[in-house]
Amino acid sequence: MSHHDRVRAVVWREDALELLDQRLLPGTMCYRRLTTAAEVAQAIREMVVRGAPAIGVTAAYGVVLAARIRHANDTNRWRASIEEDLALLAAARPTAVNLCWALRRMERVIAERGGEPMERLLAEAQAIHREDIAGNRRMGQLGAGLLGERGAVLTHCNTGSLATGGYGTALGVIRSGYEAGLIERVYADETRPWLQGARLTAWELVQDGIPVTLLADGAAAALMRRGGIRWAIVGADRIAANGDVANKIGTYHLAVAARYHGVRFMVVAPVSTVDIDIPDGTAIPIEQRAAEELLTLGGQTVAAVGADAWNPSFDVTPAALVDALVTERGVVLAPDAEKMARLMASRGEGQ
Numbered sequence: 001m002s003h004h005d006r007v008r009a010v011v012w013r014e015d016a017l018e019l020l021d022q023r024l025l026p027g028t029m030c031y032r033r034l035t036t037a038a039e040v041a042q043a044i045r046e047m048v049v050r051g052a053p054a055i056g057v058t059a060a061y062g063v064v065l066a067a068r069i070r071h072a073n074d075t076n077r078w079r080a081s082i083e084e085d086l087a088l089l090a091a092a093r094p095t096a097v098n099l100c101w102a103l104r105r106m107e108r109v110i111a112e113r114g115g116e117p118m119e120r121l122l123a124e125a126q127a128i129h130r131e132d133i134a135g136n137r138r139m140g141q142l143g144a145g146l147l148g149e150r151g152a153v154l155t156h157c158n159t160g161s162l163a164t165g166g167y168g169t170a171l172g173v174i175r176s177g178y179e180a181g182l183i184e185r186v187y188a189d190e191t192r193p194w195l196q197g198a199r200l201t202a203w204e205l206v207q208d209g210i211p212v213t214l215l216a217d218g219a220a221a222a223l224m225r226r227g228g229i230r231w232a233i234v235g236a237d238r239i240a241a242n243g244d245v246a247n248k249i250g251t252y253h254l255a256v257a258a259r260y261h262g263v264r265f266m267v268v269a270p271v272s273t274v275d276i277d278i279p280d281g282t283a284i285p286i287e288q289r290a291a292e293e294l295l296t297l298g299g300q301t302v303a304a305v306g307a308d309a310w311n312p313s314f315d316v317t318p319a320a321l322v323d324a325l326v327t328e329r330g331v332v333l334a335p336d337a338e339k340m341a342r343l344m345a346s347r348g349e350g351q
């Protein structure tokens with residue numbers, strides 16, 4: 001781990017999965033030890049671990065845990081009975097496509113015959129984890145290369161080491177840009193209702209010694225109007241074949257405000273976040289979460305009793321509002337269906 005990347009959310013230790021409980025940050029640092037797929041699915045659902053790439057890595061280790069139990073129970077039929085665990089994991093959160101992508105990779109290993117399946121599965125999960133970090137480092141370099149003149153940037157939600165295998169996607173670009181002297185300050189939306197910006201992004205940046213200023217989500221347009229913000233940089237949970245981007249609720253209005261104010265808008269995500277089977281953003285499943293997340297704060301009721309709440313966890317930003325999509329395979333400027341198809345067919349020469 002480098003100076004600008006000090007924490008790991010997902011750790012495989014002594015034959016079990018340890019997850020840093022992100023619900024308790026920044027006040028308490030507590031790793032939860034999980035040994036079954038059901039525990040892993042619950043941890044994903046309840047936001048112990050979150051962020052699309054971190055969810056994918058976690059699910060892969062969840063398959064290792066499931067296989068160990070199924071294999072010990074029945075060496076001949078474990079490949080059939082593990083289907084139940086795979087379905088449970090796949091259903092944990094619907095928008096982050098990295099979850100299903102990781103499960104598909106693990107399924108291919110399950111289908112292999114011969115060799116030591118348990119060892120192969122663990123090796124595959126660890127490869128997914130390692131490749132995610134390497135991809136983030138590459139995106140960090142590529143994204144920083146787009147920043148141009150030194151200035152401030154704005155980000156939303158948490159896309160850092162906590163949301164990935166390590167280093168981060170959008171926050172990886174920010175880390176890399178700061179190291180290169182191209183970023184003087186990061187403005188971070190607090191990101192209601194889970195406060196990933198206030199609790200997690202600010203925590204990561206403070207630890208790295210990168211200057212960070214928090215703002216209420218509704219203050220972003222006013223900040224842009226004041227001038228000085230060069231880029232809004234965000235991650236993604238799923239990107240459709242035409243380049244439409246699903247990400248944390250509030251990303252869409254950030255993109256609208258950015259275009260209006262001449263602030264450039266960068267999306268940073270690995271190709272495992274691209275869902276080429278979904279033609280455009282209207283078909284992306286958007287997770288709806290419990291009304292309590294809006295009606296309460298820290299366990300206390302804050303809203304008028306009797307009010308309903310609409311609580312989509314993600315929104316869709318049309319590709320037309322995206323100036324640059326940064327992946328580990330290369331940068332796509334002003335993404336559209338044709339450029340996305342070229343990216344997915346390429347082996348990383350850049351677009």
Ligand code: MRU
Pocket residue numbers: 050051052053096156157158159160163164168169170196234235236237247248249313
């Ligand atoms: O609900 P969350 O915290 O899982 O949402 C996370 C985001 O929206 C991130 O921006 C996205 O997953 C990319 S993380 C590198």
